[in-house]
Amino acid sequence: MSDELERAKANERRRVRRLRMIAALGGVGLAVAFCGVFLAQRSEEHAATVGAILALLGLCAVVASAVLGMHNGPDSDTIRVERAKEGYRDRVQKKRAVSMAIMPLTSLILVYLGTKSAWAIAGGQGDSGDWHMAALSPVVSGLLLSMVTGFDIRADRRLKRLLEDELTLSFRRSALNAALGVALAGMVVVFALGLWKPQAAVAAMPGLMFVTASAAGLRYWQLDRRAAGG
Incomplete structure (x- = not known):
């Protein structure tokens, strides 16, 4: 039983690391989207085009982060580890x-x-x-x-x-x-x-x-x- 709990703890640590990387991806994507929006509002045609591309890429990164986050939510190992605690x-x-x-x-x-x-x-x-x-x-x-x-x-x-x-x-x-x-x-x-x-x-x-x-x-x-x- 203790071996299963240790394996569950290791899996949970890996899941948390993945979630942190996914959150970082979402944060970077949001920052890129904001930068793209500001560039797109400039009058220069080149800057507006680059800004629109950056905004789209940033939005895609945010959406991907949200999707990956949902797919890396609490699983059976999470529940097994947390049930050792209360509440x-x-x-x-x-x-x-x-x-x-x-x-x-x-x-x-x-x-x-x-x-x-x-x-x-x-x-x-x-x-x-x-x-x-x-x-x-x-x-x-x-x-x-x-x-x-x-x-x-x-x-x-x-x-x-x-x-x-x-x-x-x-x-x-x-x-x-x-x-x-x-x-x-x-x-x-x-x-x-x-x-x-x-x-x-x-x-x-x-x-x-x-x-x-x-x-x-x-x-x-x-x-x-x-x-x-x-």
Whole structure:
């Protein structure tokens, strides 16, 4: 039994190393994408072309990192190792809730750039870089909502067993209800903006999507903290 546990620990260490490299790939890809967006917004044709290529490569690296991360999630060795400790399920659920709270903070610059690009496009002054940025800005909101709904782990039975129970499902419903309320209020604001200045309404859409997804993630995190007595 101890030999099996040692093998499981070795496999788990290798999995963690792979995850760190995958996270590094995602970080580099995000940095490259930002650099590409800034270059694409320059007036020089050569710089704009290079920027668009870099932004596309960076986005591909981020997507690849996300896919590889899902394929290198907790496995049977992880569960075997962590079962030697107590509260593994609680720790996994807490880490996921914290990641939902942190993600909005790390994506503010992306939403700002998306809003700026949407303003330029709505004003008839957008270029290819603005279109790329406007298309990229909702991605973070979509990723966060997929985490809240559990869509990102739908094919991973091990993670579903760890992350989905009666309590977390109630968190999910409450978080989505909060997001719906924020979205409805936001649509009223965007409608009023559209009546005043249509360009402002278009520019506000990335922010509305971001605030809606953030409300869901933060509500889930708040409920998790409350359940943990934090």
